[in-house]
Amino acid sequence: MTASDASLTMSDKDREGPAHVGFLLIPDFALLAYASAVEPLRAANRLSGRALYRWSHISIDGTPAPASNGISIDADCGVGNEMRFDYVFVCAGGNPAGFQHPPTFGWLRQLARRGVKLGGISGGPYVLARANVLSGYRFTIHWEHAPAFLEDYPDLDLRRSLYEIDRDRLTSSGGTAPLDMMHAVIAREHGSALAIAVSEWFLQTHVRQGEGPQRMPLRERLGISHAPLLRVVGRMEQNLENPLSREELARMAGVSLRQLERLFRLHLGRSLGEHYLALRLERARDLLRQTSLSVLETGLACGFTSASHFSRAYRGRFGHSPRTERAPHGPLWR
Known part of the structure; x- marks a missing residue:
């Protein structure tokens, strides 16, 4: 049994009654990711014939919490409530980097001191990092938030996995990944037979391991099968701050620069330079929306050598x- 196994099972043995799970719903949270975390608990109760779990919804002020699609969920309590929890999962979406609420951060630190297991779903780990309760733990976050997160917290142990369970920290990248994470939790607390039954209840024909990738392989994402071209595009995505030269990329593909340009035109409908520029500008847009980096700092982080060059390219794209x-009524808020 690993340390993370023990941290989940020992509390269950000592617990009287069902585990109490709190879902802290940050405004603009992702509804699908939240549902993927709470529904396995309901199924575990139903399929076991016992009340293994109960759950409560928490908002920052006790009022209904709005999801990113406009649906609101009534809160059972607000941040700071003295209700006792075994787990608290922070559910966030939208732009978690912009969430600033000191009472929430203080309450999460208080829960950590009490030994409550803390989780983050989708953008939730950003809130946990703001509360300073992720130091010394491995964790994951939705791939969309990862670039901004690394700018803010370069020294934390961020993984690009589906989910991570490290002692009393449980994090999931969002989407349907919480289904896989809760499978692991239920299996460790109540056995693999129940966990399998819960997964089958939700028509999961394959339960993914935590270390699995968050994104589709490039082959599927781009709809191309040319191996050398895929290798080059993968390296481009990994080198946005310090772009590789066209000659380096051609050597990686094992073809001439002229042949590589022809492959980009044929399979992606644009030149090598146009594709690389698009990748860098899309990363820049994410950083502008999710961090407090200046325009110049953002440009430098995406491989531009001057603010003027960055601004011209950005406007063109x-x-x-x-x-x-970043303006109050600019594109981000539309």
């Missing part, structure tokens, strides 16, 4: 300046 992206 998106039709507005980088500063407009």
